[in-house]
Amino acid sequence: MADEVGLVNDEAVVPIRSDGDIVTARQEGRALASLLGFSSTEATLIATAISELARNIVLYAKRGEIVLALVEDHGRRGIVVTARDEGPGIVDVRKALMDGHSTSGGLGLGLPGVRRLMDDFEIVSQIGKGTTVTVKRWKQGAGPV
Amino acid sequence: MADTRTTRSVIAPLALESTTALLRELVAHLRENRTQLREEWARRITEAKLLTAMTPEEVFAEATAVYDNYLEALETGSIEALETYARNLSERIIPRGVETHEVVGIVLLLRDVLARSLFGKYPADFSRVLDAYEPAANRIANTVAVGFVQERERIIRQQQEAIRELSTPVLPVRERLLILPIIGIIDPQRARQLTEQLLRGIRINRAKVVVMDITGVPAMDATVANHLVQTVEASRLLGATVIVTGLSPEIAQTLVNIGVDLGKMNTVGDLQGGIEEAERLQGYKVVPITMEPA
Amino acid sequence: MPVPILKQRDYLIATIQAALTDDDLKKLRDALVAQVGEFRSRGVIVDVTTLDVMDSFAARTLRDLSHMSRLRGAETVIVGIQPEVAFAMVQLGLTLEGVPAALDLEEGLAYLDRKTKRKTAAK
Numbered sequence: 001m002a003d004e005v006g007l008v009n010d011e012a013v014v015p016i017r018s019d020g021d022i023v024t025a026r027q028e029g030r031a032l033a034s035l036l037g038f039s040s041t042e043a044t045l046i047a048t049a050i051s052e053l054a055r056n057i058v059l060y061a062k063r064g065e066i067v068l069a070l071v072e073d074h075g076r077r078g079i080v081v082t083a084r085d086e087g088p089g090i091v092d093v094r095k096a097l098m099d100g101h102s103t104s105g106g107l108g109l110g111l112p113g114v115r116r117l118m119d120d121f122e123i124v125s126q127i128g129k130g131t132t133v134t135v136k137r138w139k140q141g142a143g144p145v
Numbered sequence: 146m147a148d149t150r151t152t153r154s155v156i157a158p159l160a161l162e163s164t165t166a167l168l169r170e171l172v173a174h175l176r177e178n179r180t181q182l183r184e185e186w187a188r189r190i191t192e193a194k195l196l197t198a199m200t201p202e203e204v205f206a207e208a209t210a211v212y213d214n215y216l217e218a219l220e221t222g223s224i225e226a227l228e229t230y231a232r233n234l235s236e237r238i239i240p241r242g243v244e245t246h247e248v249v250g251i252v253l254l255l256r257d258v259l260a261r262s263l264f265g266k267y268p269a270d271f272s273r274v275l276d277a278y279e280p281a282a283n284r285i286a287n288t289v290a291v292g293f294v295q296e297r298e299r300i301i302r303q304q305q306e307a308i309r310e311l312s313t314p315v316l317p318v319r320e321r322l323l324i325l326p327i328i329g330i331i332d333p334q335r336a337r338q339l340t341e342q343l344l345r346g347i348r349i350n351r352a353k354v355v356v357m358d359i360t361g362v363p364a365m366d367a368t369v370a371n372h373l374v375q376t377v378e379a380s381r382l383l384g385a386t387v388i389v390t391g392l393s394p395e396i397a398q399t400l401v402n403i404g405v406d407l408g409k410m411n412t413v414g415d416l417q418g419g420i421e422e423a424e425r426l427q428g429y430k431v432v433p434i435t436m437e438p439a
Numbered sequence: 440m441p442v443p444i445l446k447q448r449d450y451l452i453a454t455i456q457a458a459l460t461d462d463d464l465k466k467l468r469d470a471l472v473a474q475v476g477e478f479r480s481r482g483v484i485v486d487v488t489t490l491d492v493m494d495s496f497a498a499r500t501l502r503d504l505s506h507m508s509r510l511r512g513a514e515t516v517i518v519g520i521q522p523e524v525a526f527a528m529v530q531l532g533l534t535l536e537g538v539p540a541a542l543d544l545e546e547g548l549a550y551l552d553r554k555t556k557r558k559t560a561a562k
């Protein structure tokens with residue numbers, strides 16, 4: 001399924017349509033993280049976050065995409081993961097970010113967990129329009145100069 | 146060269162005009178009087194109680210090298226050789242405990258010893274000698290001091306790095322038992338390093354039990370306390386039980402505040418008790434040693 | 440990609456792969472629970488040594504497997520969780536509480552032996 005991954009402007013776009021794509025997305029994420037010099041522990045944290053975001057797309061929006069890219073800011077480098085869908089949106093974002101809140105009988109740890117795994121976390125969701133979650137993780141020891 | 150002592154007292158007129166030429170003449174004088182001035186300098190170093198960490202022979206050897214490098218820098222105006230020497234010198238003497246003020250002190254003393262000798266030789270041209278000598282001498286003192294401080298900073302950085310690694314030793318005490326004594330303040334970065342090191346240690350040593358002793362940890366904020374709990378949980382996922390010892394009442398309170406059920410944590414008062422508990426968990430029998438015959 | 444299930448003595452052993460999809464994992468859970476009943480197994484070992492990521496879905500499925508097999512008389516132990524994976528799991532909030540874990544297959548077998556012997560002795 002690797003051939004479905006397109007590279008546009010140094011971005012890797014992984015379409016998410018089935019649970020097989022979740023595996024592809026996290027493998028791509030790990031590969032990019034390693035390429036950027038993240039340690040294998042950090043790459044695992046990133047891959048785990050991608051897995052959660054991709055699964056939410058499959059589960060709640062049926063389809064969407066995960067975009068992986070390099071991000072630079074004031075001399076520090078990192079990886080940015082954008083999970084985008086045009087699904088039903090989240091009714092109560094505040095609640096969705098709390099540990100244990102799930103509308104599907106899940107553990108409700110996906111979104112709050114991703115927030116803990118990554119450095120920056122942003123979520124935009126509109127009912128009927130869709131959800132976009134953007135998360136970043138910066139390389140350690142490379143703080144702003 | 147046999148009779149330097151007699152020429153020293155001769156008051157010579159200064160023939161040459163340019164600063165470079167003047168400097169060259171001054172350097173020639175200082176070279177001629179090398180033995181005597183070097184001794185004078187070494188004596189003043191001892192008097193000022195500088196470089197006490199070094200033997201008189203070592204001080205004399207370094208003094209000789211500094212003296213020659215100093216003259217060369219004065220003569221050529223190039224401080225490159227002196228810079229290299231200053232770095233080497235710093236590298237050698239910093240581990241001996243020589244302080245920045247001592248290095249600055251000896252260079253200033255040398256400047257002073259040489260200046261006195263020059264003024265003695267050219268009393269009539271006092272201000273011209275000063276103009277030629279002083280800027281060059283100051284530049285040299287500066288170079289040596291900066292070189293020393295830079296080297297010192299580099300060494301300190303290196304040591305901090307090493308201490309960071311050393312301060313979380315994972316000690317395999319006996320088969321499948323690890324002891325992790327944590328000392329000092331834990332910040333989130335150190336907490337993360339510690340967890341990674343421990344988890345790897347568990348796998349490598351096939352540890353079943355880990356005694357994490359935090360007697361040496363004075364305080365812990367909620368973030369770090371959370372990390373501690375995560376470390377315990379992650380160790381369990383690798384099949385190892387963590388026993389926490391030396392939990393201070395303050396840290397216990399922090400753990401309760403962040404919602405940790407202390408009943409679920411394996412805590413034992415002190416390290417010794419922790420090791421005994423570990424051995425019990427591993428199925429060893431702990432036989433108390435009685436000092437007096439029963 | 441279905442996961443093969445090995446039968447060894449009273450135990451069932453499943454070794455899962457890195458590229459395991461949710462669907463594969465659900466199928467494995469169901470197959471293991473079914474076989475516990477079929478073979479009257481006393482223990483289940485799930486070896487996750489090569490699993491690169493354990494996310495909330497995988498953790499939940501393994502927890503469910505553990506609970507369901509326990510109801511059918513078999514103890515489940517998860518073996519081979521990698522240090523990095525464990526680190527990511529606890530940060531995510533996944534502690535697999537109530538599910539036994541062991542270092543590797545050998546340890547998992549030793550754990551089950553101890554567990555089942557104790558149970559037999561208690562009877």
Ligand SMILES: Nc1ncnc2c1ncn2[C@@H]1O[C@H](COP(=O)(O)OP(=O)(O)OP(=O)(O)O)[C@@H](O)[C@H]1O
Pocket residue numbers: 052056057060061085087088089090096097101102103104105106107108109110111112131495496
């Ligand atoms: N992309 C999305 N579109 C619509 N709703 C979403 C989306 N992502 C999350 N949600 C909503 O937010 C809730 C919380 O998501 P979260 O991932 O934290 O938990 P979960 O998916 O329910 O369980 P877990 O991820 O632990 O298996 C979900 O139950 C769902 O209602």
Ligand SMILES: [Mg+2]
Pocket residue numbers: 052055056106109110111495
């Ligand atoms: Mg989820």
